[in-house]
Each structure stands twice: as structure tokens, then as C-alpha cells.
Amino acid sequence: MSSFDALIIGAGHNGLAAAITLQKRGRRVLVLEARSVAGGLCAAREFHPGFTAPGVLHDTFEVRAPLLDALGLAQHGLSLRDADVPVHAPTSKDKGFILAHDPERSQLGEDQAGYAELCRVADAARGALSTALDAAPPPMIPGQVSDFFDFAKLGLSLRALGAKDLYGFLRMLPMCIADLTRDHFKNETVMAALAGATLLDEYVGPWSAGTAARWLLQRAVSGKEVAGGPAALVRALKASLESAGGSVRTGARVAALLVEKGQVVGVKLEGGEALRAGLVGVAIAPRALLPLLPPHALPLNVFDELSRVRARGTSAKVHLALEAPIETRGGRHERLRMGDSLDDLERAFDAIKYRQLSRAPALDVRQPTVADLSLAPRDKAVASIWVNFAPYDVDGGWSDDRRKAVLDAVLARIERYDAGIRQKVIAAEVLDPKTLEAEYGAPNGNVHHAEMSLDQLLFMRPTLRLAHYRTPVEGLFLCGSGSHPGGGVRLAPGWLGARAALEGWAS
Amino acid sequence: MTRKYDAIIVGAGHNGLVCAAYLAKAGKKVLVLERRHLVGGAAVSEQIFPGFTFSSCSYVVSLLRPKIIRDLELTKHGLHILPLETTFNPYLDGTYLLRGVDAASTRREISKFSKRDAEVAPLFSQAMAELSRLIKPIIDSPAPDLGSLKPSNLFELLRMGRILKDAGDDWVAANLKMMTMSAADFLSEWFESEKLIAPMAASGIIGTFLGVRSPGTAYVLLHHYMGEIDGSFRAWGLPKGGTGSISNAIAASARALGVEIRTEAPVKHVLIKNGEAKGVVLENGDELHAAAVVSGADPHRTFLNLVGEKELEPDFVTQIKRFRMRGSSGKVNLALDRLPSFKCLPGAGLHLQGDITVAPGIDYLERAYDDAKYGDFSKKPFMNIVLPSVTDPDVAPPGKHVMSVFVQYAPYHLKEGPDAWPSKREAFGDAVCDVIEELAPGFKSSILHRHVLTPWDLEKTYGLTEGNIFHGELSVEQLAFLRPAAGWARYRTPVKKLWMCAAGTHPGGGIMGTPGALCASMMLSEGAA
Ligand SMILES: Cc1cc2nc3c(=O)[nH]c(=O)nc-3n(C[C@H](O)[C@H](O)[C@H](O)COP(=O)(O)OP(=O)(O)OC[C@H]3O[C@@H](n4cnc5c(N)ncnc54)[C@H](O)[C@@H]3O)c2cc1C
Secondary structure: OOOEEEEEEEEEHHHHHHHHHHHHHOOOOEEEEOOOOOOOHHOEEEEEEEEEEOOOOOOOOOOOOHHHHHHOHHHHHHOOOOOOEEEEEOOOOOOOOEEEEOOHHHHHHHHHHHHHHHHHHHOOOOOOOOOHHHHOOOOOOOOOOHHHHHHHHHHHHHHOOOHHHHHHHHHOOEEEEEHHHHHHHHHHHHHHHHHHHHOOHHHHHOOOOOOOHHHHHHHHOOOEEEHHHHHHHHHHHHHHHHHHHHOOEEOOEEEEEEEEEOOEEEEEEOOEEEEEEOOOEOOOOOOHHHHHHOOOOOOOHHHHHHHOOOOOOOOOEEEEEEOOOOOOEEEEEEEEOOOOOOHHHHHHHHHOOOOOOOOOEEEEEEEEEHHHHHHHOOOEEEEEEEEEEEOOOOOOOOOHHHHHHHHHHHHHHHHHHHHOOHHHEOOOOOOOOOHHHHEEEEEOHOOOOOOOOOHHHHHHHHOHHOOOEOOOOEEEEOOOOOOOOOOOOHHHHHHHHHHHHHHOOOO | OOEEEEEEEEOEEEEHHHHHHHHHHHOOOOOEEEEOOEEEOOOEEEEEEEEEEEEOOOOOOOOOOOOOHHOOOOOOOOOEEEEOOOEEEOOOOOOOOEOOOOOHHHHHHHHHHOOHHHHHHHHHHHHHHHHHHHHHHHOOOOOOOOOOHHHHHHHHHHHHHHHHHHHHHHHHHHEEEEEEEOOOOOHHHHHOHHHEEEEEEEHOOOOOOOOOEOHHHHHHHHHOOOOOOOOOOOOOEEEEOOHHHHHHHHHHHHHHHHOOOEEOEEEEEEEEOOOOOEEEEOOOOOEEEEEEEEEEEHHHHHHHHHHHHHHHHHHHHHHHHHHOOOEEEEEEEEEEOOOEOOEOOOOOHHHOOEEEOOOHHOOOOOHHHHHHOOOOOOOOEEEEOHHHHHHHHHOOOOOEEEEEEEEEEEOOOOOHHHHHHHHHHHHHHHHHHHHHHHHOOOHHHHHHEEEEEEEHHHHHHOOOOOOOOOOOOOOOOHHHOOOOOOOOOEEEEOOOOEEEEEEEOOOOOOOOOOHHHHHHHHHHOOOOO
């Protein structure tokens, strides 16, 4: 008999957040991690000797400040940067544009005013949206009096918008980002820069409905980034957990969940070792739960829903070791988004519908070494690049040739803005969706664990019956990106999942 | 000073006519003004070629509300709807699927491709019917006004909330999924065979500028399960004499109730004094006065042409300009020497009596959409074909036939601009005929006459801005309380005594009559006419 009250499967940032939450409430927690390091998609990755990528996920602007306090991360060396890091949208002819969270700090030429107006309506709803995203999802249909209060609170914060902005906001929700940006902007590069934020690992292009909501939701929770990026976040999470008395065991892959009389009682590791605990948190992808459970553990309708969760991996990750950072006509920037127009992005998306690679992919680039010199040898640089799109189920399957094609397409895209890029490359690695699945357990390579489409958000994430973290198996709960409020580096799914588990299964 | 009317209705589309009839039924003196030489708008029958009668635009009916048929006694006034039972899907690989002859044969047909799908299909239809029951009360009443705290409004919201609550989580969740998912994804949750999924998904894109893989198209599917003829769900019909006979029946009913209808009477603008509509001015300069004016034209035409920007708040003008029209469909009307013979199912038969859908694969449909996204017509389009003369021989000379081909995609905004359409019209018609020829060899040699309607023609001839067949896209952000503009979804307009009654208002396009009927009832309840 081991001496744990709770086991968490998966030491990604959400698993760690869940573990800290439970440990701080007096539960003895062990986190089980299949890989040799903790951190999951946030773990630092030395992809070439001396060159380290900040994590497969490289943005931390969706981490909410109150959570950092609740999880005690500030005491463990975590700090936030002074401001958000603006995105540079280069063009091949001029200095390009700067898209910052704050319209005042943006440089968008003739679209400056349009962006300010768009942000005004989006931010008017920010209160309501962040309320929805910081708490457990509201019930779909208010059933109890207390639910009505939750709804009323949401409703009231929406009503505070005033009728005009309320309608403006409701109209935006189901829209596609292409229509939304065309309503407000004139310059295609600016439209593409904003639209580019909605594509990562989704099966959508800028003309797909629902992408406007993706942007709105992202904007509502985005703020300052973590100093040192995702890897620093993981270090602080681990330190906080350990100082509270919890621990992480790496190299421990869970092979099965142990269930007795409808109640989870522990897990069995690959290799046969059994660990017992009355609470088990699942911070891996929700669908990965199915093969771990004994037959008939879940009611048929839950099983059915879970097996329908959509998680298509559509993005590849490229890491470049460089002699010097990418430099466009607009200079050196920490973040860049590359794509010339909405059509350019849409064509990139078209390819994956036919299981092909985008010929001219849209790129979301982070150059961590612009801010953090420790990730590369002196005077050298690292570029961490999300590539949209590269489908999991590419025709003919993934191979070295395919990965080389991705790298070529990426360099060709960057070359439009930095002619010398090819001479700067010292080494490169391509993580295709298949590899992301094999190495990180991302289902079909999808780093969000479940697509963030409108029908898989809020009280529908990952499914209607599992949206409130607790599963029908007593003691077994979800606490990963597949749960509300979803993927990206957020911590909230872990925190909210653990809190739901602490409330117990009685009701 | 001319005689004064209680209401003048601009446009004799079927909605304008329905609105007129209901107002007259309540004792109002009503005048309808139509710019063309015939009534019906997009629901007209025209002898484009001598001896051949075409439903030039809309061609099948399913959404026309039974209550309207009863209230206006349309059957008495000549409405006769012939059933359209079968759905035939020919594929490029020489196979086909024929559904609707009877339950057993439909099952056999689907089993050719998947036994599992054959089992699931009836369940799916039932589920869709249940889901549409949930939506129907919302479609049959005016859109709630979220911005208003009036008790009557809150009551309506509450009533709709109740309907949802009574249905329970599962149904509401399914509904939300339909609103947000793509038709292809949604159907793939039910079925496995693409041979079934593709033609079914195709009904999710009709009239939209979306592809079968675009989120939001699952909802449009639902519309197709909402049709009812005399109360039975999921039934499409073919009006005897073409869709114009629907408009003619409504017009006859309206005239019998005392409505005056003038054709070839284009309205130039609405007469507005101190922010209040007083009547209309015709193209020929005549001024006509009325206590209320109702526009049966689309929102762009109504506000940007007939009213004029200077009479409106800039904010409202922006909203109307952002209300998306962008037509995406065309129509090819053909006079045929003989019936086509399909390679996969040669000769005549039941399959030519119903609806013939050319949607041979998901990728096929999606590629058709891709062409349109970048400003081209589809080289290999999606088509919905009917041969009305098979069931209604009067529409063609003996032994001859008419064929109606609804085609997607034909984007109004070509990359060369909309005015490039006249020079591309025939190439577009050729693309359509080429695909049919591939499926039914010898077809082209049977064509006696061909009439191609591009979105540009729909705008010029039928007055549909940008050729949009529904007076504005039926995307979620343009429905219910947002159709056509926030705060103006209840048939009123910012111009006092000016109302809207056509497809650009809730619940939207199609031969349905609901916008016209709801507008009339709102006007009457507010003593506006
Ligand atoms: C090609 C095509 C195929 C379709 N297929 C189907 C189908 O199979 N089934 C279905 O249910 N729906 C179909 N539809 C949609 C359906 O026909 C329309 O949504 C519906 O008919 C709209 O009716 P309405 O009365 O609202 O407007 P309309 O029919 O557009 O009527 C508006 C009227 O106003 C008149 N007008 C405009 N401006 C002025 C003016 N200044 N002065 C005087 N008169 C004016 C116009 O001439 C027109 O008669 C189709 C539409 C098209 C174009």
C-alpha cells in the first residue's frame, strides 16, 4: 500500500496545477509522468546541443495572474514580464505592422482606428468572458436556484455592455474571423496577423465560422507573459508542489485505471506496479481515458460522447538553431506572425482538407532568445515556430521527406521577409503531429487535447456529461486541457478540475 | 393628392403578397407595387422559351407554412403541390443511390454502401424531426428583442427558455452542436459512407457561401427537415405550374380580399418627411400616399436605395452594409428534347421524378467551394436538379421536358468583379452541362434551349442584391434578433411607419411566407396600418 490520497496522470502544466491544488488542501499527491521530465508540452526542449526551445507550447499570455497566486508560484521564483509581447506582422516591402494587445501600443497604419474599435467591443465583454473562463463552466440549462445566480451574474455582466455593444458582441460570436477583420480593417496583412491567432491545431481557416469567438476568448484572458516562458512556469509549478510535500514520478506510464464497484481505487503502471489512491486526476487527453478503463466502467452515453470528441492535429512545430535571429525590414522581434492575406491563410488551410501539406504555411514565430539569452550559445539564436497547416493524416503518411518539405516551406515563407534566413540555419527539427502524439501523447498531435471549436467549449468541453470535471466513476476526474477552459498554457483546467474533485461525488 | 391607402407594399414577392393579404383580411386598404411585369419575385413561373414553362428561380417548396395556406385559402385559389418523393444521387464512379421510393428500398439502397448506415438512417430522420420541433416555435414567432426589458419581451424569452428546459440537456446540446458544427462533421458522427454523407451534407450549403466542412452548415441541414406539406415533416413538393403558381394563388387570394396590385410600377424611393414614411415615389414620378409603407425588397435595397443613407443614423447604415448578401448560387434552366439517361441507371424511372443531387463526394463539394472562395465559379459544381415536366406534363410540349438545375457555387464577387459575369455566363453554363454530360452521356445533344442565370442576373432581373437568394446569408450572426440588424429584427425600421416583410427579416429566406405574415401581425397589433 502506497501512501497517497491522489494520483494525477500526466505532469503537464495542468496536471501540476491540479496536484498543487490538492496538496495544498491536505491531500498527499503523486503525479505520474510517462516521459523522463515533467512539464509535458511546456517542458524545455534541447533540440540541438546548446540550443533549447522554450517548450512545444511557447506562449504564456493566457496564464491568469490570480491563479499564479493561488498556486503559490510567486514564492517559487515566478515573475511576470512588464507587458505583453506584441506581434510583428512583416511584409516583403516595408516595415510591416505591430499588433499589441493594447491598441495604443500597436502600429497598424490606417487600421489603427479599426483595431481600437474592434478591441473596444471585445473588451466591453471581457468581464463576462473572463468570468466564464475563470470559473467552472455554467450549466447549459439552469436547473437549480444557485445556477440561476451564476447565469444572472453572467447575464448582468453582459447587460452592462448596453444594448448596442451587447448586440455587437453577440453578432461577433458565431462569425468567422475573416468577416470580422474585413469589417474593421483595410490592410490584408493586418487581417492575416489577427486571424493567425485562431488557427493553431484547429481544423479551421479564417473563413470558418467560430474563429471570431476563438479570438474573443483568447483576448479576454490574455495578459502579461511569464518571465522565462513555459519552462520557467514548469519549474515554479514543480517547486511549489514539492515544497507543499507532493512529488512527481517520471518514467511512470499508466497502463490501466483500477476501478472497484464504480469507484476508482488506483492505477497500474506499465511494468505491473499498482498504486492505490481514492482520487485520480486525468491530465492527459480525455479520449486517452477510454483504453485505460476496465470495460463498462462508463455508462454507454458517456462512452459514446467521449469517443466522438474531435481532436485533429493540424499544426507542426519547427525549431531552428540560428546564427542570428530572424530579422525583417521591421527589425528583430520576439513574436512574429507570417501570412500575407486572408486568402493566403485560407489556401494554407485548404490543403489539409485534402490531407496535404500547406505549400505556403502561415507561421506563428517566437524568438525567445530576443529576450532570454540563456537558451542558445552566445550570439546565437533560437526560433520556435508553429506551422499552419500540416495534417496528422497527411496523404502517404509522415516521413523524413515530408518533414523536410515542411522545413523547406517554412524557410521559403521566412525568406520573403528575411532573405538571409537559409544562411543562418545551424540546425533544425520538425515535430509533425504524429511525433507530437508519440512523444507527448497529444491525441492525433492536437496540443489542445480536443479541438476548441464552439461545440467543444464551455459546458460542452470535452462533452456535455464530462464538462464538470467529475466522471461517473467516483474519484476519477478530468484536469487537463480537454476540459474547460481548454488548451494553451492556462492552468485553469487543472485548478478547476482539482477543486471539483474536492467537492466530492455526493451530488 | 391621390387616394390614400392604409399600406403600400413595395414588391410583389410572395412575402409582400402574404403581408398584403393578411392586412386586407383585417380590413385594411392595401396597394402592392411591383417593378416587374409579373408578381412573385423569386417565386415565378415564366415561359422563357415558347411552350416551356420554367420556375425560373425557386423550384421546389417545403417551408410554406400550412397555417398560411389555410388562412389565405390558397388551395381554393389554385395552389396544388405535387409530391417530390425520391432523391437520386449519381456518382462519377458509375454507382448511384436512390432513396425515397419506400422504406424498404431506401434501406436496401443505403446497404449497398453500408449496412450500418442503413440501420441508422431512419433513427437519424427521427432525431432531426425532433430537433426541428425544438426550433419550430422559434421560427414561427417574431425574434425576441434582447435589448429590451419590456415585460412582453422577457416573457417571450422565458417561453423560449422553457421550451429548451423542457427538452432537456441532450436535445439542447444536440441543437448547439448543429448550430456550430459543419454538416460533414455532424453527419460523420452518424454515418460512415461518404456516398450518403456527401449528398446529405450538400443540403447544408444551399444558398450559403460556405462549404460542407464549414462550421455552421449543420444548422442549414435542419432547415431541410423542417419542411412540411399538410403537417408531415420532411417533405418537398413541386407546385403544379411552377413556383409562380404559389405567388399567383397568394395574389388571387389577396385580390379577393380587396388588395390592389400594380405591376410594372417600380418604386424609386420611399417618401419620408421628418423621419416618417408618408408613401412612395414611383420611377415615373407619381407620388402615392399611405399610412404605412412596407418594403418587400431586401435590406440593402430597402435602406441604401429606397430610403437613402441620409435618412438614417450612420451606425445603422454600417450595420446594413455589414449585413452580408454575397450571392453564391446560379440557375440553369433547360428545355430538353428528351429525358436524360444516366450511365449508372439508364432510361426513365422513378429516379427522374424526384430530386437529383449531384454531390458525389465531400472533397468534390469542398473543391467546388474552394473555387468560389477565390472568386471563380466552380469548375465542377454541386447541383440540385429537378425535371418538373415528368410529374407536371403541362409545363412542356408533349414529349419534351424542362430541367431546372440549381448550381453552386457561382459567387457574385468574381475576382474580376461582378460585372465580368455576362462574359462568363456561358462558360458557367458549359461547366454545368459538362458535369451532367459526364453522368448522362448524350445529354448535351438533347438540349433545345438553355437559359443561364448568374448571381449578376438575379440582381439585375429579379432585384436580389448581389444575387443572394435569401435576401442575406442565413449564417448564425444574421439570424433571429440580428436579422437584418440588431434591435430591428421585429419588422420595424428606424424610419417611423416603414416596415420590412421579406426574406431579409426573421426567420429568413425560402418560400415560407412567415416574414410576410409576422410583419402583418406585428403591424396590426401595433395599430400601424
Ligand atoms: C435561383 C433561386 C432558387 C431558389 N430555390 C428555392 C427553392 O427551391 N425553394 C425555396 O423554398 N426557396 C428557394 N429560393 C429562395 C426563395 O425563392 C426566396 O427566398 C423567396 O422567394 C424570397 O421571397 P420574398 O418575397 O421575400 O422576396 P422576393 O421574391 O425577392 O420579392 C421581392 C420583390 O420586390 C420587388 N421589388 C424590388 N425592388 C422594388 C422596387 N423598387 N419597386 C417595386 N418592386 C420592387 C422585386 O421585383 C420582387 O418581386 C430560391 C431563390 C433563387 C433566387
